[in-house]
Amino acid sequence: MLSQACLAEYEAFRKQVRTNPNLTDDWGGARRKASASSTGGILTILERPGVGASNVAYHVIRGLSESGIAQHTLGYGDPGSIGDLACHWGFEEAINLKDGRASWEALVERTRSVLNQCRPQAIVAHREFPWAWILSEIVGVRRIVMCHGGPFTYRVMDTPLEQELAQRLQRVDRVAVPSRFMREHLRRRCGLKDAHTQLMRGAYDPELFHPGGRTKSEGSLRVIFVGRLEPDKGPDRFVKAVKLALEQNCSLQATVLGDGRMRSELEQSCHGTPIHFEGSVSSRVVAETLRSSDVILVPSRTEGLGLQTVEALACRVPVVAARVGGLQELVSESGAGLLVESTEEMANCLVRLSEEEELREALAHKGPDFLAKEPMDWDSLVRKWKAELSIS
Template sequence: MRIGIDYTAAVLQGAGIGRYTRGLVSALIPLLSDHRLTLLYPRETAPAAATDWPGNVDIRRLPLPDRWQTILWHRLHLPFHVEFLTGPLDLFHAPNFLLPPVRSARTLVTIHDLAFLVRPQFAHPNLRRFLERTVPASIARADHILADSEASRRDAIRLFGLSPRQVTVVGAGVEPRFRPRAASELMATRAKYGLHFPFVLSVATLEPRKNFDGLIRAFVAARQRRRLPHHLVIGGGKGWLYENIFAEVERQEAGDFVHFLGYVDDADLPDLYNLADLFAFPSHYEGFGLPVLEAMACGTAVLCTDTSSLPELAGDAAYMIPTGDEEALVEGLCRLLEDDTLRNELAARGPAQAAAWTWEAAARRLLRVYTAVAGRDLVD
């Protein structure tokens, strides 16, 4: 089978969809010894040397930078088929919402979440308008749809009138490096970030959907109510309307105990999860929510909302609160930071819950879908 995958997000996006694509493709490649894989690589970045890839993997750079390639394919709708770059394909997979023009190959598109339709107030207006025009068209042209959670699958079926057999879940996975670590292994990272105090960690892009302003207000209230010694440490790059998050810290006069790390080096994430007493993830909506599983895998107790995909990921290994309920968030922070028994119980459940999600299992599921779609069979 000749397979093509758009690898652009894997190269240009450090977190989120980029991380999902990198993890999935890395686990998929060892399964493709009898197949040929072509990765479409963004013009902006030189690909790794050919010797870094197996012999059955080809790299084809896109002719234009990502922004202009997107305009050409999804605004101007010019019929520049991917096969002009890849040669003949049996199947092409677009893992980032948008399916480019494809001449004859069977096609799949991955829908990570539908926040721009389900929770439009949390999507940047320009991005929302663009996705409202392009995602339905991609779904209509694709031979099969992939979602990375049951929640996203249900949303896609409901919003686009799809048959359940048209949409398959291929989730994400947790890398083995996310594991409990001894205190001696964490000293360098603690010193690097100056984390010489007990703290609650939250990691995500700084944007309204992640509810950092609500977390900051709740954390300040919990700290005052119970005189907690903990600090709040937030890691993540700046998204849209990030200024409101910094402004909330000023309004709450919390600058002495709320700390922003900025975009965190991926290699440091396992240590940061391990160093935290608690991982808080009060998001308004998540297509998958990988940080919840990564924190669990590290043996750190998790507090998260009961929105969208998070219940199916967390199971009974997290303390869950209703979405948007700040008083419940305050109470959850107080309880978990004061009740060592409960916090340790959740921390102990985490690794087993996270172990159910592996990139290898996701890649094997994906290859079965590829085989069925390329052969025009029904996907189980």
């Protein structure tokens, strides 16, 4: 099912629109006023983002801005996510939805401010976006939705509100997806036709993520986890798999890059083990740590694509990944890793890779070769967005 927080927000927003008859007229007036003197632009709305969604949104916004396209941004979510939006990714204003009525008033005011500046030529919504769907219908401009993954990869659409959201998704102008898996998933779950979706794979920064300077292991297998320490990313499975490998006398060192609600409990459970938690780090540190690792273990329970996997391929690091979502697509097409069904299989793969250096090297070299044939760098992604938005 779709997250209860999203459904509650969507119902609250819908109620506000229904009980404020002047809202449409107010925004319509602002829109008409702006249309007379404005050249338009893109309004990007990012709801309760993860690292991957924020990363994609940020680079697309920056790329379009460098092309001279006016950008307006609005981010909202819980305190943990809005900090990244406002500070790290440069969103103009990030609204804390925990503030109750103040959240709604801030969202309305920010939206009115944008519409007083210009009439956007399109609204691009990332993630669950209940507000973006309602707003785009009121404003009457082109609507593009980017389904990164998350709840879209496992919800069943069996409640009235979820079914309404699926119907709204069918009415947007285009749905961008990060993988062929997501395209097929949305076709089955939401009734979207392939012609209604656009594949927007990736991406990564090739100036940061590359194999140059990669070091070879001289002893213990160096294993890395990159991602939020939240249930859907499976950090508990990572810890369990590493411990199972250690029980098989596998010599290894494990590094966990990322933060989240599960960190405290997991870190306590790893006391006295070679599993080290480094917290949230910059992309540069992620790249450097990848190049000094022998394998990345991606134990996600759901994944639209898996940007950490793309970055590992670029750094020539072999992958052990759960057979879920876009991960199975990336690993199968690249041939640069091993797919598994359980934590026991993850552990067995770690033991095998610790013993078979030739296999590690054979898998590792396939990553950059795959990305040379299937470009997933930021410039390639921005070009796709410009084509979708009809920007020369």
